[in-house]
Amino acid sequence: MRVLAVETSTLAGGAALLDGGLVVGEYTLDISLTHSERLMGAIDRLLTDAGWTVRDLEGLAVSNAAAFCRAPGVPGTRCAQA
Numbered sequence: 001m002r003v004l005a006v007e008t009s010t011l012a013g014g015a016a017l018l019d020g021g022l023v024v025g026e027y028t029l030d031i032s033l034t035h036s037e038r039l040m041g042a043i044d045r046l047l048t049d050a051g052w053t054v055r056d057l058e059g060l061a062v063s064n065a066a067a068f069c070r071a072p073g074v075p076g077t078r079c080a081q082a
Contacts (some may be wrong), residue, residue, distance in 0.1 A: 002052065003059040004043065015042045017050050026049045029043075 005016045008029075016026040025043040047053060 001058045003054055003061055004046075004057050005061040006039070006043075007063045009037065009063045013039070015039065015046055017046050017052065024052075 001018075001021065003018045005018060006016070007013050009014075014027055015027040015029075017024040025046045027046055029038045029042060
């Protein structure tokens with residue numbers, strides 16, 4: 001399963017692409033800038049470097065799914081509970 005993993009709960013956030021158990025690419029966010037200034041660029045770079053598009057993703061992993069699902073402006077999101 002191809003998954004985009006996103007971590008934004010701390011100052012040193014990041015994003016990673018996983019294919020099954022293999023880490024295809026990862027990017028650590030610069031703590032001197034906010035995540036909103038860097039996250040989308042990091043995800044775009046990861047996808048480009050891996051030769052993937054958003055359509056290739058089969059899942060999304062986030063560090064705080066409850067907060068993500070309640071985020072304004074994110075229509076149609078659903079969260080699974082562990």
